[in-house]
Structures are given as structure tokens and as C-alpha cells.
Amino acid sequence: MFSKILIANRGEIACRVIRTARRLGIRTVAVHSEADAQALHVRMADEAVPIGPAPARESYLRGAAILDAARLTGAEAVHPGYGFLSENAGFAEACGQAGIRFIGPPPAAIRAMGGKSEAKALMEAAGVPLVPGYHGADQDPGLLLAEARRIGFPVLVKASAGGGGKGMRVVTAEDQFADQLAGAKREAASSFGDDRVLLEKYLTRPRHVEIQVFADGHGNCVYLFERDCSIQRRHQKVVEEAPAPRLEPGTRARMGAAAVAAARAIGYEGAGTVEFLLDEDGSFYFMEMNTRLQVEHPVTEMITGQDLVEWQLRVAAGGPLPLAQEDLAIDGHAIEVRLYAEDPQRDFLPQTGRLDHLAFPAAGPHVRVDTGVRSGDRISIHYDPMIAKLIVWDRDRPSAVRRLRGALAETQVAGLATNAGFLSAIAGSRAFMEAELDTRFIERNEAELLPDAAPVPPEGLALAALGVLLDRAARARTLAATSGDPYSPWARSDGWRLNDDAHDTLVFRDGGEERSVPLVYRRDGYQLQVGGRQLLARGELGPDGTLDAELDGMRLRATLVLRGAEVSVFVRGVMHRVQLVDALAGADAAEAGAGKLTAPMPGKVIAVLVEPGALVAKGQALVVLEAMKMEHTIKAPADGTVELVRYAVGDQVEDGAELIGFKAGEA
Structure with a gap:
């Protein structure tokens, strides 16, 4: 076994590897960009080495800098995690040439599966079933269109290199093909430096089922059963579970055998995942093989009782697989959801900024949380916006679904919009509970999963008002105690007025609506007018934000997070967020944005499709x-004229930057 390894990654996977290595008595080295100098994985590791600026291409994708760090610290091996250099055959070769073990498959195996077209040819030769399609080298647009006609619409245009949904488009009709092909090629070139694509028949209601395989250097290869990853958005997995619901044992065995055949065909070693599309009739087709550990590997660990990172380390050190196929069995059911900093109400736009408050359910035999961030950390534009993976296990699927709903109810994030409510909607939906799964699950259930934003209910608004009032009172007491006249009426926060009742009004912005909460100060609390009724509110606010409240005699425990004017209240497993309106503030700043189309987040301009003066x-x-x-495509909000274009291809823009000067109406 190794005595010291370097983790060439960041975030939750780096923390995951460090935990396993520590348990095995292996010292760890973290590498980090300038943006990650204080990151959790850096704090957890025994040693840490800076490798460059924040952009991944200048840090985590610099193989030479990572190998320099390994030499400097005496690391014997490099664990690549997933993403970045994990499927880079050149980096794996460079590790070998430097005398450092790459904890992953041989470079030849990575290359064999690196190009989807070449991989499909290999799988066809190995007898692994394939989806009808075109995987050729000729990329002439006319030929590709002809092949799409031959296959029959709808077709899937898919980047030949890479994965994760990048460079992937569904084309439902011939007149869409040219635009969708151009977009797929552009995204593939940007993400992978290779704009080649392949075409596949798009199955209308398939499930995405993948098989976890593991091989060693002694000729052994096993499969650790399957994961259903059908619930996806933009071809990115959202929910994963193991074992796959309603999968016949015979189909499981055939898929496992096909996955092992795929691994053997390329001389595989280490952890890998063979991904299949499972059709409604039980037929399955090879999609691709990921030559690395997958983000969703925890659900496999939960149902098998195995630590796959430990398996990786033992196999990379030259050892045999810990178990044979007949020793592996499925125990219970596990589900994983990915908690992202993204706004479901704005087409899932990724969010950047500070995590002002972050709380997870307690870990135990039924709940596991894999994360690489803490309260106070920042989600950066430079990396994936995943906050954590929430994993649950129980004896059967209905029990695991109940565990998932409970765990999500205990998860709290403030400071950024997240998909937590969306995940809770999935977990509580009838279709999910009944395992009606396919890759269009979200699209089919969109109305239930993504309802229009509802106003904050009276209970949430009352708790927000009570929290603000208690916070003001606490700050006033602190200021009064340190002032020259602690008994001055000007230091009071109880609404005291000369010759008048002690009253006030708090105004909150809830979405686009302003909601007033008139109140009267009482000796035993506050008389609030909320939702057309009067109620007596009182309580205590702890320094950690715990709010023990009583609303008309009903006791509630909530969590309050105040961030400037933003007020977040977590109660009964739901977050309510409003903005406290400053009565002295000027006109709404939104008016200043009239006639401008702005960047919804920081980013890079990769295409400008209009010129000044264009009618759109x-x-x-x-x-x-x-x-x-x-x-992210910025579209015209109405018929009109482009008056100016402020940025060119390649320019970096900040959140809110004006991209296009636009005038609505006919020119």
C-alpha cells in the first residue's frame, strides 16, 4: 500500500479520498488553485501545494504542475478524482514516466474509451449491443444530415469526446438540424478541444442504467451491480439510485456480463462505469464507458458495504480485487441527490457567491453527506456549482424515499439560490414514489416539479418579521450597553414614541410584490398583522440563528439567517426568503435597466449572433x-432593434453587465 498520495482534484471528491486514505494510514497531499487556498480539502490534507490561478486551465488542468507537486512532497501516487485530468491519457502516461502511480486505468484503456465513436466500434466488436447511429470520422455537415435522415428523427447529436451532457443536442425535426449541430460542435470544442460529434437514434422513453465495474492487474473483473440515473436535466444527472427499480434479475445479469466484457475488451484496471440505455422492452444499448470513479458511486457503496476508493488504492498498489463476483450482494436501497447552487426559477442558472448558512442532517447508517464546502465558503464561477451530495439508505425503496424527504427537510442553505426545493419536489412526487422513471422524467412532470413561485405564507412572513425585530432588539441592547447613556430613549428598539402608541411597519419584498407587516409593541411580544389577521408573536433568537418562536400560542423552532436586507427562514423543512425594504431607499433600481439585456451571471462571450441595427x-x-x-443564450424579449453590442467573442463579462442595447417595437 502507498504511504503518501496526492489528490489532483478539489471539492467533495478530494475530501472523500482524504477520508479513506486517512483511515488506511496513508498521508495525503492536496493541490489547490489560488481561489481554493482555504478550501475544505486543503484544510483536511496533511500537506497542500498551490498550483496556479483560479481558472482550471491554469491550475487543476496543469498536469506538469501537479507532477511537480508530487515530486516536491514525495507522493508515490496521484488520485485524479473525477473531472479535470481523471480521463486524460496523456497525464496518466506522464505519471508513469515520472515514476508516480496513476490511480486509474492504463492510458491505453482511457484512449480506447475517450472517443465515443471509437469506443462504439470496439464495443460492437466485443458483442456489446449499440444504439443505431453514425460514429464515423467524416464530419461533413451534409453527410451528417443524410445520416440523421437514415437513422430517423428524433436523433441525438453528441460530442465524440468528453461527457457530462456537454455538446449534446436532441433534434426532433430536420429543419432544426443545422442549428443544433452547430451548437453541439461549438460546445464540444469549448469543453473538450474537439468538435467531432456522433449521431444516435433518440429513444423516446429510455432509462439510463449504468453498471459499476472493477478490474485488477491479475485478470479479475467484477460488476458491483447497477445504478439508475434516469432523472436528468440537460443530460446532467440529478438523482441516482441503486439498485435500479423494477430491473429483472436476468436483465441485471446480462447487463453486468456486457459491462465486464466491455472492460475486458480494453484491458481495463481500476474503477469504471459502463453506461447503457434501457428501453421499455428490456433491450439495452451501450452508451459510453467512464474510465474513472463516478460522482454517484456512494449509492453503490451503500448497497454493497464496500469502499470503492479503498478498492482503487489497493488495486493501484498492485493488489487483487478484495472480493469475487459471487461474494457481492445487494443489501437494501440507496438514493443520491445532487445539491447545486442554481436557480430553478431562472432556468437553473448556476449561482455564485457566499454560502452564508449551510446545515446538513446528521450523518449515520441511513444518511451520508459528501461535500467540499462549509458555511462561509464561496461558490466560484470557475468550478462546478455542486454544494453537496445527499445520500440515503434503507431496507427497501419506499423507506429510502421517506429517508430522502426527511434528509432534504433538514438541509439548509442561505446566501445563494439552490435546487433544494426542486429536489424535495422530486422526492415527494407521485411519479418518483412509484418509480415511473425515464430520461424525460423532469420534462414530463415539469408542472409539478417547477410550479410558479408561490408567495411566502403568513407563518413564514410572521417568523421573518419576528426574527428581524428580535435581532434589532439584541443589537440595540448591545449598543446601549456600550454607550454613554444606556437608558436613553433613543437607544430603545421597542417602537417608543413621545405621546403616541408604540407601533411600526416592516415592509418585505416577496418576489416582485411588497408586503407590509404593521405591528404594535407589547410588553410580552409583538402584535403583528399578517395575512389579514392579528397575532401575538414572541420568542428568543440565539446567536446561531435558532429562533424559538410562539405565534398565538403555537410553538415553532426555526432558523433565521440575516444577510444585509435578505431574510431567510427555515421552518418545517421549507425555506422562506424575503427582502427587507428600506423605506428611505430611492426608486426601484430595476428601472435603470430598461432597454438593456444583461448577463445573468459572470461568464465568457462565445458567440455574438447580431450586429448593431439588426431587426430581431x-x-x-x-x-x-x-x-x-x-x-446560456440571451434572447430578444420582444420584436425590436439591436442598438449596440458591447462585447465581442472571447470577452469576459461580469454578472449584470450590459450585453446588448435593445429597443422594443418596430424600427
Whole structure:
């Protein structure tokens, strides 16, 4: 076994590897960008080495800098995690040439599966079933269109290199093909430096089922069963579970055998995942093989009782697989959800900024949380916006679903918009509880999963008002105690007025609406007018934000987070967020934005599709931004005229930057 390893990654996977290495008595070295100097994985490791500026291409993708760090610290091996250099055959070779063990498959195996077209040819030769499609080297647009016609619409255009949903488009009709092909190629070139694509028949209601395989250097190869990853958004997995619901044992065995055949066909070693599309009739087709550990590996660990990172370390050190196929069995059911900093109400735009408050359910045999961040950390534009993976286990699927709903109710994030409510909606939906799964799950259930934003209920508004009042009172007491006249009426926060009742009004902005909460100060609390009724509110606010409240005799425990004017209240497993309106503030700042189309987040301009003076139609694409590994298209809000274009291709823009000067109406 190794005595010291370097983790060439960041975030939750780096923390995950460090925990396993520590348990095995292996010392760890973390590498980090300038942006990650205080990151959790850096704090957890025994040693840490800076490798460059924040952008990944200048730090985590610099193989030479990582190898220099390994030599400097005497690390014997490099664990690449997932993403970044984990599937880079050149880096794996460079590790070997430096005398440092790459904890992953041989470079030849990575190359064999690195190009989807070449991989499919290999799998076809190995007898692994394939989806009908085109995987050739000729990328002429006319030929690709002809092949799409042959396959029959709808077709899937897919980047030949890479994964994670990048460079992937579903084309439902021939007249969309040229635009979708151009977008897929552009995104593939940006993400992977390779714009080649392949075409596949798009199955209308398939499930995404993947098999975890593991091989060693002694000729042994096993599969650790399957994961259902059908619930996806933009081809990115949202929910994963193991074992796959309603999968017949015979189909499981055939898929496992096909996955092992795929691994053996390329001389595989280490952890890998063979991904299949499972059709409604039980047929399955090879999609791709990920030559690394997967983000969703915890659900496999939970149902098998195995630590896959430990398996990686033992196999990389030259040892055999810990177990044979007949020794592996499924125990219970596990589900994982990915908690992201993204705004479901704004088409899931990734969010950047500070995590002002972060709390998870207590870990135990039924709940596991994998994260690489803490309260106070920042989600950066430079990296994936995943906050954590929440994993639950129980004896059967219905029990695991109940565990998931409970764990999500105990998860609290303030400071950034997240998909927590969206995940809770999935976990509570009838379709999910009944395992009606396919890759269009979200699209089919969109109305239930993404309802229009509802106003904060009276209970939430009352708790927000009570929290603000208690916070003001606490700060006033602190200021009064340190002032020259602690008994001055000007230091009071109880609404005291000369010759008048002690009353006030708090105004909150809830979405686009302003909601007033008139109140009267009482000796035993506050008389609030909320939702057309009067109620007596009182309570205590702890320094950690714990709010023990009583509303008309009903006791509640909530968590209050105050961030400037933003007020977040967590109660009964739901977060309510409002903005406290400053009565002295000027006109709404939104008026200043009239006639401008702005960047919804920081990013890079990768396409400018119009020129000044252009007449455009409502919904027409104007500018394409790339941010946090995704493309975002800025479209015309109405028919009108482009008056100016402020940025060119390649320019970096800040959140809120004016991209296009736009005038609505006919020119």
C-alpha cells in the first residue's frame, strides 16, 4: 500500500479520498488553485501545494504542475478524482514516466474509451449491443444530415469526446438540424478541444442504467451491480439510485456480463462505469464507458458495504480485487441527490457567491453527506456549482424515499439560490414514489416539479418579521450597553414614541410584490398583522440563528439567517426568503435597466449572433455566454432593434453587465 498520495482534484471528491486514505494510514497531499487556498480539502490534507490561478486551465488542468507537486512532497501516487485530468491519457502516461502511480486505468484503456465513436466500434466488436447511429470520422455537415435522415428523427447529436451532457443536442425535426449541430460542435470544442460529434437514434422513453465495474492487474473483473440515473436535466444527472427499480434479475445479469466484457475488451484496471440505455422492452444499448470513479458511486457503496476508493488504492498498489463476483450482494436501497447552487426559477442558472448558512442532517447508517464546502465558503464561477451530495439508505425503496424527504427537510442553505426545493419536489412526487422513471422524467412532470413561485405564507412572513425585530432588539441592547447613556430613549428598539402608541411597519419584498407587516409593541411580544389577521408573536433568537418562536400560542423552532436586507427562514423543512425594504431607499433600481439585456451571471462571450441595427424577433438568439461549464443564450424579449453590442467573442463579462442595447417595437 502507498504511504503518501496526492489528490489532483478539489471539492467533495478530494475530501472523500482524504477520508479513506486517512483511515488506511496513508498521508495525503492536496493541490489547490489560488481561489481554493482555504478550501475544505486543503484544510483536511496533511500537506497542500498551490498550483496556479483560479481558472482550471491554469491550475487543476496543469498536469506538469501537479507532477511537480508530487515530486516536491514525495507522493508515490496521484488520485485524479473525477473531472479535470481523471480521463486524460496523456497525464496518466506522464505519471508513469515520472515514476508516480496513476490511480486509474492504463492510458491505453482511457484512449480506447475517450472517443465515443471509437469506443462504439470496439464495443460492437466485443458483442456489446449499440444504439443505431453514425460514429464515423467524416464530419461533413451534409453527410451528417443524410445520416440523421437514415437513422430517423428524433436523433441525438453528441460530442465524440468528453461527457457530462456537454455538446449534446436532441433534434426532433430536420429543419432544426443545422442549428443544433452547430451548437453541439461549438460546445464540444469549448469543453473538450474537439468538435467531432456522433449521431444516435433518440429513444423516446429510455432509462439510463449504468453498471459499476472493477478490474485488477491479475485478470479479475467484477460488476458491483447497477445504478439508475434516469432523472436528468440537460443530460446532467440529478438523482441516482441503486439498485435500479423494477430491473429483472436476468436483465441485471446480462447487463453486468456486457459491462465486464466491455472492460475486458480494453484491458481495463481500476474503477469504471459502463453506461447503457434501457428501453421499455428490456433491450439495452451501450452508451459510453467512464474510465474513472463516478460522482454517484456512494449509492453503490451503500448497497454493497464496500469502499470503492479503498478498492482503487489497493488495486493501484498492485493488489487483487478484495472480493469475487459471487461474494457481492445487494443489501437494501440507496438514493443520491445532487445539491447545486442554481436557480430553478431562472432556468437553473448556476449561482455564485457566499454560502452564508449551510446545515446538513446528521450523518449515520441511513444518511451520508459528501461535500467540499462549509458555511462561509464561496461558490466560484470557475468550478462546478455542486454544494453537496445527499445520500440515503434503507431496507427497501419506499423507506429510502421517506429517508430522502426527511434528509432534504433538514438541509439548509442561505446566501445563494439552490435546487433544494426542486429536489424535495422530486422526492415527494407521485411519479418518483412509484418509480415511473425515464430520461424525460423532469420534462414530463415539469408542472409539478417547477410550479410558479408561490408567495411566502403568513407563518413564514410572521417568523421573518419576528426574527428581524428580535435581532434589532439584541443589537440595540448591545449598543446601549456600550454607550454613554444606556437608558436613553433613543437607544430603545421597542417602537417608543413621545405621546403616541408604540407601533411600526416592516415592509418585505416577496418576489416582485411588497408586503407590509404593521405591528404594535407589547410588553410580552409583538402584535403583528399578517395575512389579514392579528397575532401575538414572541420568542428568543440565539446567536446561531435558532429562533424559538410562539405565534398565538403555537410553538415553532426555526432558523433565521440575516444577510444585509435578505431574510431567510427555515421552518418545517421549507425555506422562506424575503427582502427587507428600506423605506428611505430611492426608486426601484430595476428601472435603470430598461432597454438593456444583461448577463445573468459572470461568464465568457462565445458567440455574438447580431450586429448593431439588426431587426430581431421575440425569442431570437442574440448572444451566447459560457459560464460554469454551460452555455446560456440571451434572447430578444420582444420584436425590436439591436442598438449596440458591447462585447465581442472571447470577452469576459461580469454578472449584470450590459450585453446588448435593445429597443422594443418596430424600427
